[in-house]
Amino acid sequence: PGFVMQGDQIIMNEVFLKYLSAPTITSGGNPPAFSLTPDGRLAAKNADISGHINATSGALNNVVIAEDCTIHGTLRAERILGDIVKAVGKEFPYFREPSTGAKRYASGTLTVQIDDDQSFDRQIIIPPINFQGSYYGRSDTWDTCTLEVRRNGALIYSGTSSSVPESYGATLDMPAGGGIVTLTFSVSTRGNSTGWPNSRISDLILMVVKKSTAGIRIS
Numbered sequence: 001p002g003f004v005m006q007g008d009q010i011i012m013n014e015v016f017l018k019y020l021s022a023p024t025i026t027s028g029g030n031p032p033a034f035s036l037t038p039d040g041r042l043a044a045k046n047a048d049i050s051g052h053i054n055a056t057s058g059a060l061n062n063v064v065i066a067e068d069c070t071i072h073g074t075l076r077a078e079r080i081l082g083d084i085v086k087a088v089g090k091e092f093p094y095f096r097e098p099s100t101g102a103k104r105y106a107s108g109t110l111t112v113q114i115d116d117d118q119s120f121d122r123q124i125i126i127p128p129i130n131f132q133g134s135y136y137g138r139s140d141t142w143d144t145c146t147l148e149v150r151r152n153g154a155l156i157y158s159g160t161s162s163s164v165p166e167s168y169g170a171t172l173d174m175p176a177g178g179g180i181v182t183l184t185f186s187v188s189t190r191g192n193s194t195g196w197p198n199s200r201i202s203d204l205i206l207m208v209v210k211k212s213t214a215g216i217r218i219s
Contacts, residue, residue, distance in 0.1 A: 087207040088112065092187050095196070105189035106131065106145060106201040114174065114181045114208055121175050121211040124183070128169035131201035133189065135163035143191035145199035150184045173211065 004011040027034040033045045093108025114124065133145040142162045149157040149168060159166045174181055185204055191197035 085207055085209050087205065089203055089205045091203050092185070092201045095189075097196075103200070105143070105197045105199040106187040107189055109184055109186040110204050112183045112185075112204075112206055114183075116174075116177065116179050116181070118210075119176055121173070123209055123211045124170075124172040124174055124181065125207040125209060126168070126170045126172070127205050127207075128167045129185070129202055129204060130165055130167050131159075131161055131187065132165040132199065133160075133162040134191075134198045139193075141191070141193045143189060143193075143197035143199055145201065146188050146190075147201065148186045150186075152182050174208070 023038045025034075025036040026032040035041075035043045090110055092106050092110060094103040095105050095107050096102060097104055129147065131145045131147050134143040136142065144160050144162050145166075146158070146160045147166070147168055148155060149170075151172065157168050157170070159168060172181075183206070187201050189197045189199040
């Protein structure tokens with residue numbers, strides 16, 4: 001039969017209702033896989049939801065955000081794996097002795113391009129780059145090492161060293177929407193003797209971080 005009433009229960013194989021009002025709705029099974037209680041509590045073992053979800057509180061455990069996510073408020077994280085700070089490092093080019101491969105003098109250019117791909121202001125941090133030429137006092141012979149740094153083609157630093165080491169380091173602002181930043185670091189060496197000159201320069205290290213002064217004070 002399609003409809004059976006037994007005691008206080010109604011049993012129907014299929015039901016189509018335009019309106020249903022009940023204090024509690026549960027599925028079959030023990031425990032039930034689905035339940036809706038009068039206080040609005042919904043419990044389900046598995047749910048596939050499409051469309052808009054609006055929640056004002058709650059907790060998520062062991063979840064994956066498969067695509068992009070926007071957080072308008074403050075994000076607090078105890079542990080982060082990712083590229084909150086981006087850093088690169090590379091050795092400057094050297095001329096090497098053909099027979100031994102030993103470094104003789106620094107010569108060449110390194111170029112760093114930073115894409116304007118974030119919606120917030122950032123800073124470019126360049127830890128000190130140390131460089132030095134040579135001076136031979138008894139023979140009045142010297143080798144100079146020169147470092148030039150350009151930002152989008154404009155010269156922002158030029159320094160030359162012989163016997164006294166020189167150093168360059170900087171913190172550069174990168175406002176959001178300001179376009180791609182291209183930094184070039186060119187090192188050259190020359191001497192006044194007939195032999196190969198001698199110079200050295202430390203590796204280039206560069207970091208890009210979000211610009212923020214929250215929790216930090218300088219006086």
